[in-house]
Amino acid sequence: MGGVVSDGWLLARVLRTPGNALGLDAAGWTALIAIARAEQIIGTLASRLDGLKLPGDVARILDDARASAAQGQVAALWEVEMARRALAPLGEAVVLLKGSAFAAAGLRAGEGRSIGDLDILVPRARIDAVEAALLAAGWEWVKPNPYDDAYYRQWMHELPPLIHRDRDRMIDVHHTILPLTARITPDAVSLLASSVAVGPGVRMLAPNDVIVHAAAHLFADGDLAGGMRNLWDVHCLVDQFGTTGLDQRAAHHGLAKEVARSLRLAAALYGDGAKLTPGDHVYLRRLTARDSWGRPTRQVTRLGFYVRSHWLRMPPSMLAKHLWTKWRAKPD
Amino acid sequence: MSEKGEHEGNRRPATTRRRALMLGATGAVAVVSIRPALAQTAASVAHCEIPVPDAGRAGSYVAADGSLVAPGTTGAFPGPGHPLKGEDVKNALAGGQLPGTTADQSRAYTNYIRKLQSGTSGFTCFASLQMPRG
Amino acid sequence: MAEPLFRMARAEALRIVHLDSFVAVFHRSSGLTHLLAAPAPEIMATLGEAGLTRVALAEKLVADFDLEDLDDAALAERLDELVACGLVAAA
């Protein structure tokens, strides 16, 4: 299959069936690696291909990616541990979201996954106490400008980001999984109540809620950036936990449509396929928009999703105010 | 603090008398953690610093396009006199202005920073500001 | 609440290399490297994996190191540094 397709589908097909990679020529491998790096999923690719007989150069590149992801997970789990230590005196467990949850629980979705900031969910009523405990334990405000700060506190589903003064790692403290400005309001109380323990003082969302969160993140909170990785998470979670009760849970959070779509897209990219709507095809076109150098392509489709993401996050009048303030801040 | 181990040591059994222990003054430091020269996963904005210009070319002025020119050059600015903070630079790169500078001065300094290359002091801070997170 | 115990990180999680007056410690759990100067290594060794309270630590340091008295404020700072970098955990 080398040289035939070199967009995100190349990556998807190899993640789905690692044996597909064995037919790649040098140009195909080069494209696959560039695309996987651009999608920040090279560590996952490396762990999927582990054990296959690969060309020497490729094996070394993927060995490095695997080691790098493993070291990244050590650092991410250490942030979890330090957050746990900081919040333990409050009697508050650390409820992990996204990558660090998968790594802490040893889920398939976490294998080789790159992990950025630490994302945790805390009860809204406890957010001030959590903020104070983190500040006392060495986290500091990134010091955004006052407009951004007010914006976060008033409208977003999280505190403004904090960075640890010694470790240079960021933590995002959420009290729900979508901005308060979004038109959908998931049941944050129930997310916390249904969370499951993954270790002493450390919890994560229940499997169905994790899938709901991934879908919310992908469709209601972003412009599909990082979508291939996000849908790989969904694919692995469904594979590992099944979908029993997922529909009801998604409906409870007001995200039935989004969850159904993410299941179809994940199946189309990484699973056995699905009956796709015309809209799904547009999403897939955006999700796989890369060339053999890892460059973003299909700019018009991308722009459409970018505008849509802002639209979804804010009511129109607030959007206008937000863009106006951002525009005024530009130097020229 | 005590360093009197020698003449008072006979009060203790020899096995536990290792050596005098300096606790250090309050405010001293006994733990130095190695920070990544280049943050890989998080925008390392809180603490890193960028000298403008770098020490090897201290005293040079910074022209509008960010190049370094002889001191006193018309239209160019002397360095800010203190290293710039990562968080301020990040704001400036996003369209803000460096604190305590005029708009032109701020733009000259950020242009200097945008030209930094691997190996020049301040580069790792600049690079850290821009690492993708995910 | 009982007095917290301060415990050294598990010994098998530490790689220790003696340099000059410093000790380089690689902490496997965090992936971080720390350079320790006296009295940090001594405090860690005294705490051990079993752990001690602040008071017990001070008493043991006085006993083991022939200290006549002990600067409590300085000891507290040293201990806080070790807690902050994660080589010592309070529980």
Next chain:
Amino acid sequence: MRHVFSVRIGPVGFRVGSTWRTPIEQLEALYANYPRPEVPDFSVRLFPARPWRQFIRPSVTIGGDFMLPDALPLPLAQGLLAAEMGMNLQMALGQRRYLLLHASVVERDGKALLMSGISGAGKSTLSALLSARGWRFMGDEFALIDPETGLLHAFPRLVSLKNAAIDVVTNALPDARFGPLLAGTPKGDIRHLVPDASAVAAMDTPVPPALLLFPSYGFEADERLVPLSEVFVRLTQASTNYVALGERGFDALARLVKTVPARAIDYPDTDSAVKQIEKLWAAL
């Protein structure tokens, strides 16, 4: 990308794609006797920031697997420099196999001398001058240490000579090949020196490190021992991937620091530096 060039430098393969032909032609000429990689480790892209900047005041944006979105573009006349910067950037941000130290490296008698220092300490110049005196040139920018073996791998990319160093090295190596003079770059005038054929022929032979120097230019000739803890900390800061390598990085660095003698040397001019270095080497 319209124009593509691939090269293997030591153990690392690159492909460079460019909107313009000129930088690729220059790379092809200067790296003519280097091998090509099968599958490159890293991709570098040179492209216009805006479509019209391909033709009107053409300026080169540096992209690749790892990139700095806010970096300033360079004029097309400096496209070769942009390519070299792009390759350096991939190493600085993406290298995970070798412990990477900002240092130049030369070899003699099967052992390596490392010179570590910030830009302006003279490490490129000194490595080029030593190569004119029979040392094997292994790299002027990055020292690659294999954590498994402790050996140094050569990374003999083009030597980047700046300002006054251009004349000094041209005089010392009158028969060497040089790239075009790039005037008025962010680092002043730059001219690239092509490592000699023996450096390229031997680049797949790694060697153990034997001496570590921290040179400083512009002072009376002097040398001093550097305490182990200072060497350790300096090298962590001279490395872009020390922390990312985790325990492998720690082991590699601890082994280097404990086994290889280190000196800081001050030098007033390059002649003096070469004498100081060769004297220290002879005394090993």
